[in-house]
Amino acid sequence: MFWKASTIGIRVSFAFILAFMTPTVLSMLRLTPLSRWIKFEKNVHAHKLVAYTLVSWVIVHVVISYHFFYTISRPTKGPDGSTQPPEMTFKELLFHTPRGITGHIMGISFVIIAITATPIVRRKAYEVFYYSHHLFIVILISMLVHVKVAIEFFPYLGAFIVIYATDRLYRAVRGYGGGAQVVRAIPHAGGVVELKFKAKMVHPLPGQFVRVCCPSVNPLQWHPFTLTSLPGQKDNIYSIHFKRVGGFTNKFAEKLGVQNAVNIVAKNTDGGNGSATTGSHSLDSNRGSSSSLFPSGRRSGANMPRIFVDGPYGAPTQHIFSYEVGVLVAGGIGITPFASALRHHLALSIAKSAPVRPTRLHLVWSIRSISALEWFSDLWGAYAQQDELLLDSVTLLVYCTNSLEAEQYGEVEMTSDDPWGSHQLTIDEQKQKQNLRFSIPRNMKIYVGRPSYARILSYIGQQYARTKIGVISCGPKPMNRSLRGQLRASSKSAKRVKSSFDFRAEHF
Numbered sequence: 001m002f003w004k005a006s007t008i009g010i011r012v013s014f015a016f017i018l019a020f021m022t023p024t025v026l027s028m029l030r031l032t033p034l035s036r037w038i039k040f041e042k043n044v045h046a047h048k049l050v051a052y053t054l055v056s057w058v059i060v061h062v063v064i065s066y067h068f069f070y071t072i073s074r075p076t077k078g079p080d081g082s083t084q085p086p087e088m089t090f091k092e093l094l095f096h097t098p099r100g101i102t103g104h105i106m107g108i109s110f111v112i113i114a115i116t117a118t119p120i121v122r123r124k125a126y127e128v129f130y131y132s133h134h135l136f137i138v139i140l141i142s143m144l145v146h147v148k149v150a151i152e153f154f155p156y157l158g159a160f161i162v163i164y165a166t167d168r169l170y171r172a173v174r175g176y177g178g179g180a181q182v183v184r185a186i187p188h189a190g191g192v193v194e195l196k197f198k199a200k201m202v203h204p205l206p207g208q209f210v211r212v213c214c215p216s217v218n219p220l221q222w223h224p225f226t227l228t229s230l231p232g233q234k235d236n237i238y239s240i241h242f243k244r245v246g247g248f249t250n251k252f253a254e255k256l257g258v259q260n261a262v263n264i265v266a267k268n269t270d271g272g273n274g275s276a277t278t279g280s281h282s283l284d285s286n287r288g289s290s291s292s293l294f295p296s297g298r299r300s301g302a303n304m305p306r307i308f309v310d311g312p313y314g315a316p317t318q319h320i321f322s323y324e325v326g327v328l329v330a331g332g333i334g335i336t337p338f339a340s341a342l343r344h345h346l347a348l349s350i351a352k353s354a355p356v357r358p359t360r361l362h363l364v365w366s367i368r369s370i371s372a373l374e375w376f377s378d379l380w381g382a383y384a385q386q387d388e389l390l391l392d393s394v395t396l397l398v399y400c401t402n403s404l405e406a407e408q409y410g411e412v413e414m415t416s417d418d419p420w421g422s423h424q425l426t427i428d429e430q431k432q433k434q435n436l437r438f439s440i441p442r443n444m445k446i447y448v449g450r451p452s453y454a455r456i457l458s459y460i461g462q463q464y465a466r467t468k469i470g471v472i473s474c475g476p477k478p479m480n481r482s483l484r485g486q487l488r489a490s491s492k493s494a495k496r497v498k499s500s501f502d503f504r505a506e507h508f
């Protein structure tokens, strides 16, 4: 009975493991009403949970199979009481039969996959994790031989293998077949590079991401980056902002000709058209002033690398527009999905001359250095040009954790009754013109130190009675974890006014 249960358990788990790794299918499902109940961004988490279940069934199956092989390899007593030698020895059963051989191949493959999927390997050697995960193909083929009657295998797994293979093939054809053209690479402060490219994409939504491959870095490597431009570009020009953190991003920056720009900070920039405080800011980053900020940004040309772009893929931020009140919590480069969401929200509000859903939107962004603001200077510039009505609907809260650096930009004032923070920074106008060269909009407040999520969320919860507040976070795992904890505490006070939080998290 346990043996049968373990074989079914293995096949069903395998089917779900494949199903959770079909990003195109999941992106389509995200657009259906199912997304109200299912958080599709948890697919990797679900994949891992099912993987643990699979490993448990595999262990049960291996123990039972070894016991079974051992039993049938024992000498038996014949009807006349004589000892009958077994047809095969234990060793022969294990290593000379198709079942034994394929069983061992699968077992070893499972062990390699499990070891290389541990966080330490994944973080330090992503490639090792990625390629060794492909041993699942070896497992599937071995499984076909192992079960003897192939048809046994299909009712559980067949459909899922077809869905997975179709999804993967579609992504490969879309990615390698589409092509994309680099338009410009712009180095920003803190090792961030803004890449503008031309590509054909079907209806990207704010917050969605694409996978980028640069064949001259590695033709087999695809890296995910969030689109930061206004979605639905008529000229098919999109942008991503990526931070140089490791092998691919550094080599990619090098190929784009911005490898030495890591130390460029906003003060090195020359607005070209003079002070950005007076310069015109466009909401569309393609025409925005940021592209002219850096003379070292390279235009497309013969020496620009070829790239492939595959996407767009669904992400949690695209759901912020279904809430009446939204809170976007970002850590560092985790601002990228919210940049396009803010652009989209502002564009809709301008088109309608009124705030749109979410009618109240709060951005809570932690950055190490004030110069990080420059990554999206065009967006802040666009806000700076709006009237009070539109500005009232969006609060931009920025928390600079490097207090020494922040103090160089202006005056820090202690504020005891401010719900957003206790140390507010007022940027000195002169220093802003000299060092920042972009406008700080009136709805942006800058604080020194880390944000107190508990305080901020409790305040927001109290403010909007009888409201479901959407909270989306994007940042390092510890930040998301801390926010989730604080949210639980803040939910209690929000419940008193019948409001609640709906939390979604994304981490890079």
Ligand SMILES: Cc1cc2nc3c(=O)[nH]c(=O)nc-3n(C[C@H](O)[C@H](O)[C@H](O)COP(=O)(O)OP(=O)(O)OC[C@H]3O[C@@H](n4cnc5c(N)ncnc54)[C@H](O)[C@@H]3O)c2cc1C
Pocket (backbone or CB within 6 Å): 122, 123, 124, 126, 209, 221, 222, 223, 224, 225, 226, 227, 240, 241, 242, 243, 244, 245, 246, 247, 248, 249, 250, 333, 336, 337, 507, 508
């Ligand atoms: C949905 C999504 C959206 C993202 N959007 C952005 C963005 O807008 N801007 C940005 O700067 N970063 C973004 N990232 C992170 C970005 O993909 C990684 O920083 C980049 O792949 C690192 O590659 P590397 O070789 O330079 O660094 P490495 O040092 O090799 O990797 C750093 C970390 O990135 C992860 N990683 C490495 N290679 C891959 C890969 N091929 N696929 C997925 N993860 C990988 C690993 O967890 C690793 O620990 C996003 C990640 C995801 C999952």
